[in-house]
Amino acid sequence: MTENKKENGKNDAGKEAVLPLKSDFSEWFNSILDIGQIMDVRYPVKGLYVWHPFGFGIRKRVYGIIRDVMDNSGHEETLFPLLIPETEFMKEADHIKGFEDEVFWVTHGGVTPLDVRLALRPTSETAIYPMYQLWIRSHADLPLKLYQVVNTFRHETKHTRPLIRLREITSFKEAHTVHATWEDAKNQVDEAVGLYADIYRKLSVPVLISKRPDWDKFPGGDYTIALDTIMPDGKTLQIGTVHHLGTNFAKTYGIMYENAAGEQEYANQTCYGISERSIASLISVHGDDKGLVLPPAVAPVQAVVIPVLFKETAESVMTACENVVKTLKKAGIRVEMDAGDMRPGAKYYKWELKGSCLRIEIGPRDLEKKSAVLVRRDKGEKQFVSLDTILETVNAELKQMADDLYAAAEEKMKAMIAPCETAEEVKTQLGKGVAVLSWCGCKECGMKIEEETGGSILGTPDRPAEVKKGQCAGCGNEADQIIRVSKMY
Amino acid sequence: MTENKKENGKNDAGKEAVLPLKSDFSEWFNSILDIGQIMDVRYPVKGLYVWHPFGFGIRKRVYGIIRDVMDNSGHEETLFPLLIPETEFMKEADHIKGFEDEVFWVTHGGVTPLDVRLALRPTSETAIYPMYQLWIRSHADLPLKLYQVVNTFRHETKHTRPLIRLREITSFKEAHTVHATWEDAKNQVDEAVGLYADIYRKLSVPVLISKRPDWDKFPGGDYTIALDTIMPDGKTLQIGTVHHLGTNFAKTYGIMYENAAGEQEYANQTCYGISERSIASLISVHGDDKGLVLPPAVAPVQAVVIPVLFKETAESVMTACENVVKTLKKAGIRVEMDAGDMRPGAKYYKWELKGSCLRIEIGPRDLEKKSAVLVRRDKGEKQFVSLDTILETVNAELKQMADDLYAAAEEKMKAMIAPCETAEEVKTQLGKGVAVLSWCGCKECGMKIEEETGGSILGTPDRPAEVKKGQCAGCGNEADQIIRVSKMY
Structure with a gap:
């Protein structure tokens, strides 16, 4: 199952909902999260939202891609605590200044006041670096490249918005690396920018890579490179940042290593992060007036098979559809059968809304010709394909769709820069x-x-x-x- | 990479460490977490610990198994917020009584006191059920079976212990289901107990399934079934609980559905959870005086290949080892080559400590016979195996090891009950x-x-x-x- 049971086309309040045109982007975005079953915004705390299972299915695949890219480039996954003692948090002066207004503080355990207040991590430098100080001894320990996927917290006072401006960032992938020299750390920054660009290429999302001005860099860092994409309303969304930290944090937390000559030196560090804004971007960049358009790599449903049933031929058509489902499933395609009672038009509407990449219809006349009708979500045109080679066709169309989505999005983005x-x-x-x-x-x-x-x-x-x-x-x-x-x- | 660079056989403080005998279980457990690179206990807040990458590699695979079992039995993964407003948290009287001493409270955002204090979830009933109230309308919405894997928090005043008694439970898998009738919910409880037993069977951990006495059930529930295992020191560790909640929470949060006759009824609910105690149990039940013994399904390293190198034959032996690595890797086996400079004895010690399921040694005399020496971690006996059929042998041994680990652990457990x-x-x-x-x-x-x-x-x-x-x-x-x-x- 990839959806909960609420009927599609109804919103969370249970009412018939019509998706606004995407030209009204802000309304469209809120509406698609609701009727597209991504998130429920009715949780009773400002800036906190609930992932619907369908939305979570997208998240799972996006973070699968992110983890693969990290793992395959020599990063190791780990997990540090959420709670940071005030004493550690307050050590790095510039860093505190950047976050002090935004930190949630735990002050009580049960009815007992805590001796030392605990910050909910807004980001994890001050949780991780005291441990790095314990771990790093020698140049042979370097580089150290760890990452984690965690929830982080910011007491946002601005208008909050699901996936974009949150008080609980539920899906923060943050990497923290340590190197011998400033130059090594710079090379790591460049590598990380490349990895992030690669992740977004896999999501078919085009990016602008910019070095942030000095007054807008990461608090406590040397410089920041950011990835932004342009949203349909022309505003940019920052969807990844990479920071060169120099030796600033190393000096604060005493992270030193013995170099080859036997001398103690401060380590150079970087950190970089991606949040669920990655999901906001892919929904916003690709979606259209009919609903979600999802890159095949992350679509919970890559293909839906719809039998066109008439009394006398129903059995043979159903058998043909089941065979297609079986063939595709066996090959690892995420495929669903929709043999429900809805009218065909209602089914099309439903699966377009949910961003199924391909729709495959089989009726009695198709079956006679041993063919099916295939419609790609982004193109919307019907093509007749042979049932004998349906798997090859589906694989080819999914691959082509990822490329076409990227090309279309890139062209659109370029036209928005002047x-x-x-x-x-x-x-x-x-x-x-x-x-x-x-x-x-x-x-x-x-x-x-x-x-x-x-x-x-x-x-x-x-x-x-x-x-x-x-x-x-x-x-x-x-x-x-x-x-x-x-x-x- | 599946380990960070700290030398094996040294502890977190960088000193040579010898694993205590397992008969001194408490010392053994603390030591194996350290020199086995599972967790670092030196994080500066009581009851919070840091996952090393190697330990995280075990966690990733254990939770992969748990997720598969959940997904394949009609549960859908989702994600709810960490922070629960005091107003919602305080609604269910018995439930509060069970948790009020243990809840961490967030009272400030930046320097601003919050209007409503926010609890860090000790468990998520009070976060999830207000949403269920919004989602459930009709019997057609039932059953609803969702789960999430999250961090939860308890202000433990007892002695804390990594993986076992934590202030941040980093890996809580909690499922929350809703049903029409009490009987339906009871059937779900039975199903969940079966799924949990299945999970532990996959980890080769035997369990005792007990209905907890009424005075020890889940706060606010009707009854609780628990899974315990017996640790090497004879004490039991609760490693899973399944709760029938009846209509208690439904009445508190107004979760009602329209039955087939058009009448409003309160829903019946269940919830069930597994934490990183699952990992504590598999480490404790299987480990021995030499270190970790990991079930093949979750071992970060399933096989290590060690070339026995002499000058003249080094090249051909290395080639043979590389071929074995290539063959196993291609088949999805997690295999490492250890061609380092350490003495063979030191290598054996290292990989036994880390719980590599199989050790494969190839020397010149083996190569002449087109064979290798294979040693299973749990048995410790050498066997000569043909290089031609090494993949089949490795697969068979890994499968057999999982069964043997379970059989040995079950026998040991039975002998501890009288x-x-x-x-x-x-x-x-x-x-x-x-x-x-x-x-x-x-x-x-x-x-x-x-x-x-x-x-x-x-x-x-x-x-x-x-x-x-x-x-x-x-x-x-x-x-x-x-x-x-x-x-x-």
């Missing part, structure tokens, strides 16, 4: 996507640009730039770099 | 295992027995009993049932 020169141009562009500007590199100009345009600076492209350099949009002097500006989620 | 009549007999038996007594069934006699013997009543066997009935060990009247008594962890 070079701009004046503040007015930027303002107009921010309604549609990302503006690219020339910039002299100083903070003052950065702030001025943000103020004049109402946008946020994503940073400088970490990969080849889209426009040639020109005059800084802030001061008018010659610019030596370009920056991306957007409205950010 | 019928007793007097309090003195019980006291003596409690040093060795479980005592079985006749009992009239009344609480007064139960309490008297506990007091006189210093044991705890596990309950009445849920499956066929081991002794015939006799006179109640409490009052001397005719007994209509038997009970198990033990020292409990």
Whole structure:
């Protein structure tokens, strides 16, 4: 079973629900989470949500991909405690400043006040690094590359939103690595950016890779590279960050190693994270007016088989459908049969909403020709395929769909990025996507640009730039770099 | 990689460590978690521990088995929030009484006191059932069978112990089901007990299934069936519980459904859980004086290949070893090559400690005969096997090892259970295992027995009993049932 029993096409309140057009993105997003059975937003605490089994089925597969990418690149999975003693948490000054307003504090066990308050991790540096201090002794212990998938907590005061701005981030994959030199850690940052790009490629989600401006880096780090995607409303969503921590945390927590010459040195560190925003992005980027469009790698249902039944031929059509299901299942395809009583149109509506990648219909006339009708969710066109080679066809279409989804999303994203020169141009562009500007590199100009345009600076492209350099949009002097500006989620 | 880089045979403090004999079980257990690289106990909060990657590798596979058993029996995985508002938590009176001393409370977000305090879930009834109230409308919605794998929290005041008594239970699999009738829920309880026994069979861990006495049931439930195993020191460890909740929680949270006749009825519920005690049990039951003995299904390393190298034949022996590794890996066996510089004896020690199921040695004389030496971790005897059929041999030995581990553990467990009549007999038996007594069934006699013997009543066997009935060990009247008594962890 991949859904709970609530009828599709009804929302959580049990009412008939019609999905708003995707052009009304905010409404569409809230509605698809509900009638698409991703999350229930009615949990009685602000910013906490409940995963429906169908949504969890997507999550499970997305995190399967993330874990595979981590495991196959020499990371090892581990698990550290949720609760961080205030004494450890308060050690790194810049880090605290970045998080102190957002930390949930446990103060009591039963009716007894705790001696030391315990923070719910907003991120785990201060839980992990005291242990790294115990573990790392020598250069032979390096590099150390661990990760965990955990729940983390932030007392968000802004408007919360499922999958995007949460008080409990239920699915935070955070990696923490330790290296001998700053350069080694830099190489790890580059590797991590590549791994994250690879993960998003597997989800068919295109990304912009930007080095965040210095005033927006990770609290306590040296610099931050971020991955953003552009949502259908033109705002960007940060869907991954990679931080070079230098020796800052190593100095705070005493993480030292003996180098080859026998001297003690501070270690260099990195950390990087991906949250369930990964799922928000793939739902938002691919979905359409009919509902979910899910990349085959993560779709709970990759194919649905629908028999077209008439009295006299019902038995042979059912047998043919069952054979198709058996063949596909045996090959590892996630396939469902829908032989229910609903009208065909209602069935199409239901499975389009749920993002089944392929729909396979077989009726008596198809059977005569030993064929079936196959409809791909993203294209919507019927094609007639032979029953003899149905497995090969299904595999090929699923593979092609992943590529096509990526290509379509990338094309759409590129069309949402434009070079701009004046503040007015930027303002107009921010309604549609990302503006690219020339910039002299100083903070003052950065702030001025943000103020004049109402946008946020994503940073400088970490990969080849889209426009040639020109005059800084802030001061008018010659610019030596370009920056991306957007409205950010 | 399946281990971090700390040298084996050294403990977390970096010192050479010798595993105590298993007869000194408490010391052995603490030591094996450390030098076996399962957990680090030095996290600076009482009752919270850190999973090493190697230990996490075991956890991942144990929970893979648990998830498979759940998924294949019509349960769906989901995820509910950690934080429970005090207002919901306080609704079910008996339930609160059972947990109020143990709950961690979040009182502040940043520097702001929260309007409503938030409990860290000690278990999730009070988080989940308000949502069930929203979801369940009709008998067609039933049964509902969901589960989640989450971290839960108990402010334990007793002596804490890794994997066994924790303040953060990192790996709680809890299922929550809803049914129309009390009888349906009872059938679900029986099914769940069977599923849990199946899980433990897959871990080669024998269990005792007992109906807990009424005064030791789940707070707020109708009755509790528990699975216990007997640890090497004779004490029992509760490693799974299944609760019939009747309509108690349904009445508190208003979970009603419309029956076929159109009338509103309260739903009947069950819940059942397994924690990382599952891992404590398999480590404890199977391990020996040399270290970990891991069931093949969950061993991070199922086979290690060790080349016996001499100068002239080194190349051909290495090639043969690499071929074996390639063959086994391709077939999905978790195999490692150990071609390091350590002496053979040191390598044996290392891989025995880590619980590699099989050790395969190939030297020049073996190669001449196209054979290898194979040693099973649990038997320790050498056998010569043909290189031509090594995959078949390895598969057969792994399968046989799982069965043999179970048979050996079951035999050992049975020998630790004895019928007793007097309090003195019980006291003596409690040093060795479980005592079985006749009992009239009344609480007064139960309490008297506990007091006189210093044991705890596990309950009445849920499956066929081991002794015939006799006179109640409490009052001397005719007994209509038997009970198990033990020292409990």
